[in-house]
Every structure is written in C-alpha cells, then in structure tokens.
Amino acid sequence: MKQSHAHKLKRHTYSNGTQVYFCTLPDCSFRSAIGLNLGKRTICWRCGKEFLMNVYSLTLAKPHCEECHVFKNEKKQRRIEPNKRDSAVLPVVSVVSTISESIGTNVVSSLKDKMTSALNQVIEYKTLEEKDDDL
Numbered sequence: 001m002k003q004s005h006a007h008k009l010k011r012h013t014y015s016n017g018t019q020v021y022f023c024t025l026p027d028c029s030f031r032s033a034i035g036l037n038l039g040k041r042t043i044c045w046r047c048g049k050e051f052l053m054n055v056y057s058l059t060l061a062k063p064h065c066e067e068c069h070v071f072k073n074e075k076k077q078r079r080i081e082p083n084k085r086d087s088a089v090l091p092v093v094s095v096v097s098t099i100s101e102s103i104g105t106n107v108v109s110s111l112k113d114k115m116t117s118a119l120n121q122v123i124e125y126k127t128l129e130e131k132d133d134d135l
C-alpha cells in the first residue's frame, strides 16, 4: 500500500485508555499515537477536503478542517433556529426585549415602584385578613 494518500483519521480508544488515530480508508492499516499526527495531511470528516492536523484537530475524534469548524456562538444560533418546539416562547422573548429597548430606565424604575407599592398593599391586606381571622 502506497502511503501517498491523506489518511482519514478516526480516534480509537483501547480498553487500557490509550488513544490512537487510525485510517478509516480501505486497504490502509495506518495507526499512530494522537500526538504524532500533528502537521500531517488528513481528510476532513465534514467536507472531505485535505487539511493539515493542528493542535485543535488533534483533540477531535473525527478531525475536521478549520473551514468546517463551527464556533460556539454560531453553534448556539444554529441550535435555536431549527429547534422551534417552544414557538410560543420565542415571540414573547422578542416582545419583551423590544419593550425594554423602547422604554427608558425611568419607566422601568417607576414600574418597579408601582409594583413595590402594590406588593406592600397586598401585604397590608394580608395582615388585615389575618387580623380578621383572629376575631
């Protein structure tokens, strides 16, 4: 077997905990310790293109190239978009954020005051109720 091809590496963990990369291509029995593959040609598991193993891709079970790397922020967005099981919640959230954007801090704090006074009234009422119960 000629070793001219770029291996398509997949991580394998032995029962003793030792991790190696092995080539998943047919007719290739390449196998080597994880760290030894740094800078080596490999085939991206996502786009199938050749790329060079870097420190990050060495941490992946199925290495992918930098072009295919999804940053954490993008991942979050992608996760929310197709996942619309809470479709009722999403509009509410956007409405709330629109409100908090359109109204100033003064309105919010006055709203807070109103709520606090309302709460106090409720507490006073409750106290009265308890007094009534005592009678």
Ligand SMILES: [Zn+2]
Pocket: 005, 006, 007, 008, 023, 024, 025, 028, 029, 030
């Ligand atoms: Zn190979």
Ligand SMILES: [Zn+2]
Pocket: 044, 045, 046, 047, 048, 049, 064, 065, 066, 067, 068
């Ligand atoms: Zn790729």
